[in-house]
Amino acid sequence: MRILIVDDSQIMRKIITGALKQQGIKDVVEASNGLEAVKLVTADSEIGLVLMDWNMPTMSGLEAVKNIRAEGITTPIVMVTTESEKEKVIEAIKNGANDYLVKPFNPKDIQAKLEKFLQKV
């Protein structure tokens, strides 16, 4: 399964990529903002899961989720963000995100989310 990591921090993308590699997942693509993510998801049907940051320049993760769902794309999206307030979680889920992971996390947290969605594939 190809996984798209969306985060404006290059270090955070590296951390997540490292956690995925530990799970044997090497097919990873990256985007540094929501707009790039929308373009990639729209163009690449092999992407099976999106790990999406919230606060990013150019286009936020939430806006990207809205845009992806507006295109009728149902690829699972997990928000990976510091936005931990209950209202934010509800807002993301209401707008089409499938799950939520709050930063800071450790690799096991990423792997647990991954297993959940790998089982569904």
Added chain:
Amino acid sequence: MKAEYINPFIISVTELFESMLECTVKMGTPGIAAHDDGVPDIIGVIGLSGTAQGTVALKLPVKTALKVVGQMVGTKFKSVDSSIIDGIGELVNIIAGNAKGRFEGHKISVSLPTVVRGNIYTLNNIENAIYLSVPFESKLGNFSLLVTFKPNEIMEKEAVHADSHS
């Protein structure tokens, strides 16, 4: 600045280091932030807005910054490059973002982080609010958290009202 406002940020620092860096931190005595001490630092700064205004800064000597970001990605860094700058920005983003969720009744937004490198600077903000500085020790080196936090007047009045009825 009330001391109680610093606690959510201290909890965030502790959790961040434990979960992402597998490193415990020991907090020193908080105090008023002193002026530049001449040691080259890297500072990640992020603004807070909404029902409270403030600034959160993570101040690390270069040596500590290299070790901390190195630990994050499992790499050894010998000098400051874009990865170090990016990593410190992300750390302060996580600290501020995580802490804001711990202020009940508040709706706070965080800005995108800015990272500054140098040894001649003074942190100021518009209202000249005083920064509370919290020193930390860790196996990755010493560093400081600097915070200024001021709830909007309405929020402060509500807090006083709640206290008087508790």
